[in-house]
Amino acid sequence: MSVVLIGPPAAGKSRAGRRLAKVLGASYADTDKVIVARHGAIPDIFAAHGELEFRRLERDVIAEHLETTEVLSLGGGAVMDVETQARLEGHTVVLLTASPAAITERITGNSKRPLITGIESWTQIYEARRETYERLADVSFDTSFRPMVRVVEDIAEWLEQNSKEGPSDVA
Numbered sequence: 001m002s003v004v005l006i007g008p009p010a011a012g013k014s015r016a017g018r019r020l021a022k023v024l025g026a027s028y029a030d031t032d033k034v035i036v037a038r039h040g041a042i043p044d045i046f047a048a049h050g051e052l053e054f055r056r057l058e059r060d061v062i063a064e065h066l067e068t069t070e071v072l073s074l075g076g077g078a079v080m081d082v083e084t085q086a087r088l089e090g091h092t093v094v095l096l097t098a099s100p101a102a103i104t105e106r107i108t109g110n111s112k113r114p115l116i117t118g119i120e121s122w123t124q125i126y127e128a129r130r131e132t133y134e135r136l137a138d139v140s141f142d143t144s145f146r147p148m149v150r151v152v153e154d155i156a157e158w159l160e161q162n163s164k165e166g167p168s169d170v171a
């Protein structure tokens, strides 16, 4: 059983997941990082093979790491896949969100996300996915203008009090 971080691009899933795993002494993976290590940069995968191929790789990497990895950060679009949605059943799903103002600061000058060209495209994507994020989430945290250490403390505290299998099974 894993703690899975979901949410829109730049919400802080990768940073928070890595830190949360450290705090819990738990194993960790960022599915985007696994894909990049195996297949190269995400914009290059999109350009050479298309988004559908990226989604196929992403689905497989998630299937491989759920169950075996205790803390898992997903890419923002991963949960739009119905197979992935079904696989999340029984895991603890933590949604991270942030306000457009906070996101604007984070995405300006960053070209690592081929689907995000500015706050307009981010907002459009977030609105289209919002219902799915909220439906899948067991709990949600806003990371806007809050230090990552505080966000992770809040998640760890919530996990301790609410974990589906109790805190000793999370770490």
Ligand SMILES: Nc1ncnc2c1ncn2[C@@H]1O[C@H](COP(=O)(O)OP(=O)(O)O)[C@@H](O)[C@H]1O
Pocket (backbone or CB within 6 Å): 007, 008, 009, 010, 011, 012, 013, 014, 015, 016, 073, 106, 143, 144, 145, 146, 147, 148, 151
């Ligand atoms: N709480 C925060 N406060 C300020 N900047 C943050 C915070 N969380 C994330 N960031 C910044 O936002 C960017 C995206 O964070 P990341 O963890 O990669 O998000 P995600 O994996 O959700 O796309 C990074 O540059 C990171 O430093």
Ligand SMILES: O=C(O)C1=C[C@@H](OP(=O)(O)O)[C@@H](O)[C@H](O)C1
Pocket (backbone or CB within 6 Å): 007, 008, 009, 010, 013, 014, 032, 042, 074, 075, 076, 077, 078, 112, 113, 114, 115
């Ligand atoms: O939202 C998306 O569709 C994507 C988000 C990215 O991950 P982050 O959410 O970690 O930025 C990455 O998987 C890819 O660029 C596609």
Ligand SMILES: [Mg+2]
Pocket (backbone or CB within 6 Å): 013, 014, 015, 030, 032, 073, 074, 075
């Ligand atoms: Mg990420």
